[in-house]
Amino acid sequence: MLILFLFTTISIRERIRQLKKHLPGRMQSGLLTAPDGDGPNDISTSPSPVNVPPPTGGEFRPLLRHPGNGYSSLDNIQSVDVRHDAGVPTETRINVETPPPSPLAEGGTASPLPLADGGDGPFEVKFVDERLKTLIAFLFMACCMVCTTTALAIVHDRLPDVPPLPDLVFDWVPQWDLGLPISEYLLIASMWTAIFLMIFHRYRWIVYRRLFMIVGLLYLGRSVTMLVTALPVANTDYYCSPKMNHTSVLVILERIGMLLSGLGLSVNGRHIYCGDYIYSGHTCVLVLSALVVTEYAPRKFLPLMVGVYLMAMTGIVMVSISRGHYTVDIILAYYITTRTFWMYHTIICHVELKKSGSTNFLSRVWWFRILQYFEANVPEGRLPKHFSWPLPFPARWQEHRWDYTE
Template sequence: MTTATSGYMMKLQLLVIETEYCWRKALLRMVLDHKPTNLHSDYGSFDRALPHNREGNDRDIEAAVDGSTSGMAQTSDIYQRQPLLPGAPINKTKERWGSGVGSGGGGVGTSSDYYDDDDDNNNDNNKMDNDNHSRQCIQNGSGIVKIDIPVPLREEPRFPKEKWKTFLACLFMAFNFILTTTSLAMLHERVPDRAVYGPLPDIVLDNVEAQDWALSVSEVLIVVSSNAAMIFIIFHKHRFIIMRRIFILMGLLYMMRSITFYVTVMPMSSKTYFCSPKLNHTTPLIIAKRVIQLISGFGLAINGKHTYCGDFIFSGHTTILVLCYLIIKEYSPKRCKPIHWLAGITAFVGVVMVLISHGHYTIDVIIAYWVTTRLWFIYHTMANNPILKLHGPNNFLARLWWFPLFKYFEKNVGGVVPRQYEWPLPWPRKFLAKHPNRDS
């Protein structure tokens, strides 16, 4: 091999060695000197060298190229950024996330390219102050990052008392109760004479002999069921909402009943029930006296005040018994299963007693059960579903004639009324409440 050829080969080898060295050096620089676009990356990266220590960084790269990793281990750390944390304020020493490493020795505690502009930090702080829901990163000397996350805003269901609405609902029920008694007071003169017209054919009444005492038993059961339902309502935490609903439902039932038994007069179903004699004429004063007499006895025969006849379709006794059962079933604790069964049995026995006494026809009882339960289910379905409180092309329940009344009384109720109970009177809670200056 000639001298020229050997010199050419030596230069080629040097070129290959230097090219490989530069390539490895460039590759390591790409890894160690990450791009600024990685500032907002969700992944970790190697910490880049500081700007004023470029020579030291070059030495580290050269040492890495030569296979020595001691210098690189001293000057580079693995740095994992939090992807969900906004830009955090940095202190004057520009420590990176409170690492606690000093500024000497090529550590990461010196100035950083991420936060090299105080104006940018001020702008970031102003943005964070303006945003009430932003997270704040607070640095401390122990290297712990504290993140204050605001409490999430949740819109809880509202159950306002609205006592004045409850009072209006009570007036609505009272008005329709007076309307029912007025209708009965006028209807009494139109009842067919029992001496001429006997009872209508009925599958139950024709096969069961009338027992006058059974009506009194039915009304006693009505009193017991009503008081039990009243106790559960009083001890319920949202008693005013429940009372509004009961008043509205009873008012609607009274209104419908005053219409149904007035438009069609049926012969007496009982041959022994006492009815006051007819006057064959009525005046406003006579009607007023009859209304007062009926109201004073709460519409019950055991009080001796219900002596006016003709209110058959539909049965008021069945309506009250079924309604009391529905109240106890819906608004009493779920664990009170025996009470629910007892209320259901009481309602059933009371209805049977009405039929045994011949106080109502069987059709009266069936219609009363159907109307009371359908009205209860429809009302509570609409009350428990906010979408059904709004008018819409697919909400056919909004076409009910009493829907505006329902919407007015239920628009502020935020959902299904929870089964919560409390003592209704303030004085025991006041004495048992913990005094602010008492520790036990």
């Protein structure tokens, strides 16, 4: 009996070793079942009641494809049953625990639906335009820009009549007034580069919505910082419209219209009001354009990315040496722009971060609910680098697709 027991034990171990050896090759077909299997989670090779603990360690981790939930590893194995007749193993059955549902299916953020615009597989996620949300995001950005121009129209009459504040760059670098128009031309070029990239992006309405949201947040914060602290004019040679002792609502509305018509730029001669220092709007636009191109352009566009970053750095230097902004304005603008952009995209790339919770501290920012509304039906992860022709004509160009991988 002892010899029979030892023989049986050795046979069982040999059978399990062979099963491990042949499982990876057989699992390429996805689902492993045999005629005697009881369901999609059983792997049967042939028939008995001996329980063997699941394998441990990091050496052997084949993945088992489950038709509804993706993949699970052999860590999910509950038991291995081996049956024998007259001491000879005749069947081995592995009972695999059903893997938990994918988080993509929770909360409505993604669903295994085919792409409406020509996905290649049945498990491609669907990206919905949701143009109404994009319109709401645009209105949010427009309101924030009006708040910024309103703050500047008010602050203009509150400017202190004192010399510029001490600044290291002002002390070390001579003033060059031509730097301001150069920085604004670079700003226009980098901004339109990012806009053209978004226009040709296949999921352009999602990208528009994100950009409108981030720009709105930056300009709303800028309106607050400008209003609470008025700094003296940095460039005493820059023309500022005369201040008024009593500013009426009509005067403020007139100034708002003047600023909006010039898009806040001085090259068109309509930015004649001073006081918009903390923090730098020029730096915000330059840095944001570079971040957008980096995030949504494929790697094959590396020369374009390098060009946008060079324009951003050059434009920031030109703003500083022209005394268009204090150095602290530029530093704060860079910090706030990059952190807002990275925080927003970190949240939307992880489904768990898009949910409110006691351990999700990112959900405590005041605009988190707005983000949840705009990104509720967008699948988690980064948007694919897919591009298409944006116009409904010519018709033959509608079928053109430019898809890039990371």
